[in-house]
Amino acid sequence: MNNIVELIEITKSYRRGSEIISVLRDINLSIPQGEFLAIMGPSGSGKSTLLNLIAGIDRPDSGRIIVSGIDITTLSEDELARWRAFHVGFIFQFYNLIPVLTAFENVELPLLLTGLSKGERREHAITALKIVGLEHRLNHYPSQLSGGEQQRVAIARAIVTDPSIIVADEPTGDLDKYSAEQVLDLLAGLNSQFNKTIIMVTHDPRAAAKAKTIRHLDKGILNATRETSF
Amino acid sequence: MLLVKLLFRNAFRQRLRSILTIAATTIAILAFGFLRTIVDAWYSGVEASSPKRLVTRNAISLTTPLPISYKDKIKKVRGVSLVSYGNWFGGIYISEKNFIPNFAVEPASYLELYPEYVLSAEEKKAFLQDRKGCIAGRKVAEEFKWRIGDTIVLKGTIFPGEWEFTLRGIYRGLRPTTDETQLFFHFDYLNERLKKIYPQRADHVGFFLIGIDDPRRAAEISLEIDSLFKNSLAETLTETEKAFQLGFVAMTEAILITIKLISYVIIIIILAIVANTMSMNVRERLSEYAVMKTMGFSWPHISVLVFGESLVITTTGAVSGMILTFPAAKIFVDAMGTLLPVFNITEKTLILDFIISIAVGISAGLLPAWKAINVPVQRALTKIG
Numbered sequence: 171m172n173n174i175v176e177l178i179e180i181t182k183s184y185r186r187g188s189e190i191i192s193v194l195r196d197i198n199l200s201i202p203q204g205e206f207l208a209i210m211g212p213s214g215s216g217k218s219t220l221l222n223l224i225a226g227i228d229r230p231d232s233g234r235i236i237v238s239g240i241d242i243t244t245l246s247e248d249e250l251a252r253w254r255a256f257h258v259g260f261i262f263q264f265y266n267l268i269p270v271l272t273a274f275e276n277v278e279l280p281l282l283l284t285g286l287s288k289g290e291r292r293e294h295a296i297t298a299l300k301i302v303g304l305e306h307r308l309n310h311y312p313s314q315l316s317g318g319e320q321q322r323v324a325i326a327r328a329i330v331t332d333p334s335i336i337v338a339d340e341p342t343g344d345l346d347k348y349s350a351e352q353v354l355d356l357l358a359g360l361n362s363q364f365n366k367t368i369i370m371v372t373h374d375p376r377a378a379a380k381a382k383t384i385r386h387l388d389k390g391i392l393n394a395t396r397e398t399s400f
Numbered sequence: 401m402l403l404v405k406l407l408f409r410n411a412f413r414q415r416l417r418s419i420l421t422i423a424a425t426t427i428a429i430l431a432f433g434f435l436r437t438i439v440d441a442w443y444s445g446v447e448a449s450s451p452k453r454l455v456t457r458n459a460i461s462l463t464t465p466l467p468i469s470y471k472d473k474i475k476k477v478r479g480v481s482l483v484s485y486g487n488w489f490g491g492i493y494i495s496e497k498n499f500i501p502n503f504a505v506e507p508a509s510y511l512e513l514y515p516e517y518v519l520s521a522e523e524k525k526a527f528l529q530d531r532k533g534c535i536a537g538r539k540v541a542e543e544f545k546w547r548i549g550d551t552i553v554l555k556g557t558i559f560p561g562e563w564e565f566t567l568r569g570i571y572r573g574l575r576p577t578t579d580e581t582q583l584f585f586h587f588d589y590l591n592e593r594l595k596k597i598y599p600q601r602a603d604h605v606g607f608f609l610i611g612i613d614d615p616r617r618a619a620e621i622s623l624e625i626d627s628l629f630k631n632s633l634a635e636t637l638t639e640t641e642k643a644f645q646l647g648f649v650a651m652t653e654a655i656l657i658t659i660k661l662i663s664y665v666i667i668i669i670i671l672a673i674v675a676n677t678m679s680m681n682v683r684e685r686l687s688e689y690a691v692m693k694t695m696g697f698s699w700p701h702i703s704v705l706v707f708g709e710s711l712v713i714t715t716t717g718a719v720s721g722m723i724l725t726f727p728a729a730k731i732f733v734d735a736m737g738t739l740l741p742v743f744n745i746t747e748k749t750l751i752l753d754f755i756i757s758i759a760v761g762i763s764a765g766l767l768p769a770w771k772a773i774n775v776p777v778q779r780a781l782t783k784i785g
């Protein structure tokens with residue numbers, strides 16, 4: 171199968187004062203194109219660290235990370251930033267929309283880095299908002315939207331550049347059950363209908379159950395693959 | 401455009417904080433522009449001076465006179481086209497509060513030498529023909545509601561007695577920098593009376609005013625004039641009108657330096673205020689910059705956002721400050737009367753106001769921009785707001 175993400179012998183540790191905390195040890199992971207992967211594990215096990223490495227917002231101590239054929243560990247900061255603009259869509263636990271921009275403007279924002287014309291940007295942003303079912307809330311500010319709606323805008327923002335991978339760190343962590351369900355269905359839909367590769371970190375077994383694959387991270391070690399019933 | 405929208409909205413996000421900061425900038429620019437204008441007013445005599453005019457006075461001091469007979473010798477110096485002369489009269493109009501610089505001058509040559517004092521042909525003729533006539537600047541005439549034909553009485557201080565003149569003309573300044581607060585009358589009128597009451601003081605002048613053809617020869621001509629009277633009883637000191645005026649300003653230099661210093665202290669204070677506002681604004685939004693960094697935005701865009709926001713605040717304040725300088729100056733001038741003869745807000749002051757607002761905006765944004773650019777991207781994972 172065609173792997174979109176390859177992690178080879180990844181180690182990562184943090185220094186806390188004089189102490190060195192080893193977070194990830196010799197992680198090897200292949201994620202095929204079109205995967206919907208859930209990473210679970212106890213708090214502090216390094217899930218977010220792993221996700222950040224894949225998304226190119228953190229760097230490993232050693233090992234290689236290859237995303238759609240590019241070894242991102244060799245890129246400079248500026249190259250990495252540019253790479254993220256085209257290859258990664260982020261979904262955060264706290265949605266993290268820009269409060270002074272409308273839903274539409276929030277979704278348009280990442281397109282500023284793509285060189286699309288204003289008209290094309292508008293078209294893409296509206297399409298993304300249609301996919302998440304919020305085309306009627308274009309001019310609403312984040313504060314005028316519910317948590318679930320904000321997270322759906324954030325999903326539109328993550329997919330609007332058509333990135334290679336979508337990463338989500340606890341995307342339902344701050345949502346009520348109903349909204350969480352909606353968001354997860356949306357992610358599952360993006361995966362099944364548009365063949366988007368999604369990597370999601372979650373604590374919630376029900377959320378993980380929506381993924382195609384669940385992997386457990388414990389004490390820096392990634393446990394064997396377990397297919398879900400989805 | 402979206403970035404511009406974002407930076408404008410960011411600038412007004414903490415509305416009260418932004419309004420207070422803009423108000424502070426407005427007041428600072430107003431104060432700065434105002435103090436600069438006061439300094440300019442002080443230098444107005446220097447500004448208005450012509451490079452084609454020299455002033456000859458007694459080398460001992462400004463108040464020591466020179467014999468009027470020097471005139472003919474000065475006239476013969478090559479390059480001298482015109483010689484006028486006069487005295488600082490120092491007369492008081494009604495009360496000492498009323499500050500009207502007044503001079504006894506040889507009228508025909510003086511008016512020729514100072515084309516910036518504009519009189520109508522009839523006024524000029526009437527003034528030249530009336531030995532007891534005088535002319536006054538538009539501003540004094542307005543202030544004291546003088547009309548042509550009015551009798552004006554000055555109380556002499558240097559030349560005691562009551563001196564009566566008939567107002568024959570009201571001159572206007574050719575340029576905004578021209579002093580319109582002075583009064584001039586015939587030197588002969590003064591001299592003839594002196595001959596009667598203080599004969600030893602007659603036939604002496606306070607200064608000669610010399611017109612030259614070629615400003616480049618000013619230094620040379622000055623030296624030549626002074627050499628004529630070397631080792632005589634009254635040695636002369638000749639300098640350009642500008643140097644002469646600067647000599648006056650130098651007497652009050654300490655005040656000017658203080659005013660200038662204060663004006664720059666104001667700028668430093670406003671820089672501190674704007675920098676504080678910007679650092680609070682940016683600190684509250686670090687997670688947003690981090691989120692933008694996850695999307696691939698880096699220093700160019702983030703700099704635009706931070707510096708743009710800072711500049712929106714400072715230029716908004718500066719423009720309102722600049723606009724307010726005009727009514728403020730008007731109120732000030734009305735209150736001061738003729739004390740500061742020329743009080744004009746110059747283009748230079750406005751340009752300086754604007755440059756300062758840009759410089760303050762950029763300086764105030766430096767540290768916040770650096771912080772925003774270098775925020776760890778992981779910060780994006782924390783909650784915004």
Ligand SMILES: Nc1ncnc2c1ncn2[C@@H]1O[C@H](COP(=O)(O)OP(=O)(O)OP(=O)(O)O)[C@@H](O)[C@H]1O
Pocket residue numbers: 184185186191193211212213214215216217218219220
């Ligand atoms: N920037 C950092 N500096 C120092 N230590 C860090 C840093 N980031 C993470 N850690 C440490 O690394 C370990 C793994 O952190 P990480 O955030 O990846 O865990 P997690 O599995 O996502 O936990 P949670 O479920 O609570 O989000 C933790 O012990 C954490 O304290």
Ligand SMILES: [Mg+2]
Pocket residue numbers: 217218219339
């Ligand atoms: Mg985490």
